[in-house]
Amino acid sequence: MPAAAMISNSMRRNFIASGFFFLLTALVAVSAAPRAEAQTAAGSRDLSGIWDKVSVASPPWAPGTDRQFVSEVPLQPWAEEYCREVGCGRGSNSSGEPSGGTYYVVKDPAFTISRCAPYGFPRVMIGGGLMEIFQNPARVFLRFQTNNELREIWLDGREHPDDADPTWMGHSVGRWDGDALAVDTVGIRGGEHGKYKWLDPAGTPHGDELHITERIRRTARDALQIDMTFEDPEAFTAPFAGKVVYELRPDEEIYEYIRCENRVFSDDRKEIWPLIFGDEYPKPNFPPAGTAP
């Protein structure tokens, strides 16, 4: 006799009852999952896509130009001195128009004729171009066209590590606050007074204690707004805030981009390591824009 036949009627009823309970639970689970997904798909918590930076809005970026992080960044004396040396934000293009970059480009640690350093965060976000965002439940990834640099923002509730070595990207944790992703980043390497790393393309230096908060929000299907605050007692006399706006570029793609690939292929000493020939490297022959910070 099959085992099932040994089961009493009451037990069977229990089975049926628990069957219904299971069914109910399963139905709730199954119907809830698509709802949660639909909410994501509606755009609120979905940041994914290819984005292009359209503006870096003031303050503290100078009005009327695309100069970034210029005069109002509250610099500590050493940072101010550094900015005077490299001409923070006083660069211009060959027709003499303000470019928002540094005047003395060979001092840019990321420049191919300089140290070929990664941009790191936040420069890659402020001064980069295309950025792709993709996400899974534990993380949001930001992949930049520049050097294919990659940021990861942890969403799984973890905290910053206690004693991590500083990195170029820092350690980022995020949580959703409505439809905005609130991100907190620490552990960003400072780059020894601007020598190895800059905060932005203008040349602003920062220290190891830089603390950045971001509110990343899709303000429209095609628009991404990132409100940032910067705090760094080593380099700045006060915290300050800024805003970066990106636009969706669905037809664009992030291509492979190897940092300073030209050096890999070069057999010419000067091309490989122009830094040591720094004195021979031509200084820009157009005047610095704006006034000294």
Place this chain on the structure above:
Amino acid sequence: MRRLCVSWRLRGSWIAIGVFLTVWAVPAAVAQNNAQNRDLSGVWIKTDSATLPWAPGRKTIFAAEVPLQRWAMEHCRKVGCGRGTDSAGTPWGTAYLQGEDPVFIRCAPQGFPRLLLSGGAMEIFHTAKRVFMRFYFGNEMRQIWVDGRGHPESVNTTWHGDSIGRWDGDALVVDTVGILGGEQGKFKWLDPSGNPHSDDLRVVERIRRSDPKTLVFDVRFEDPGAFTAPFSGTLVYTLNPDAEPGRTDSVPEYVQCEDRIYADTEGEAWPFVTGDYPKPNFPPVGPER
């Protein structure tokens, strides 16, 4: 049978449950099961030693049977493919002349497939349309499209190639073309041993999680520009034993050739151009190719 002696009232419920199970729950469970098998995510460490490919007694994919064409053989003779040792004279499986390795002397990326063969930690994560492999070394990242697309009609060669994948049961089958050749071993190697390859390299991988902690790659290499015949091998990766249970694991930041960023003299920064790069002072091991 007593089992059939259920009242009609209850029978209706059984039918409802049956219909539910057939139409909804069972396929859902099967899909979930597949989805579990199709989850390759985690941090993986290569255990099978393709880093010692030429070492005697080792059964690895890069044993002496790589069927090299004449020019590739000549390159291998020059750099001593797989004939390197460590300072104690133990076969190391690298090239004998490490000063010829583009990764060391030029700070070139390893690229694909060398990254996969040379070991180190590798992280896999998925999104809806892609599987990503992020390697610890240089944080180099591969993306494998799993959305059904084909290769582009004209592929620009890149260090990691163009990879498309499809699921075959619980195995991810990946086809990669458009891999930068590196001009006869000058800029890029197939593996840490020093074998060169050309722009015509095609790599097919079958990637399978044979058990929750093991990832097996069956790899086939074909390159009419460098090899006289296709060849294949197997790589085994093991889940990072130090991973924290229940928490997503990842590889740390690694900026390749970071020391050169900080260097202020040419000697520090680029020993290769000054010709100071030391040649190994121990004899090459293994048979000359």
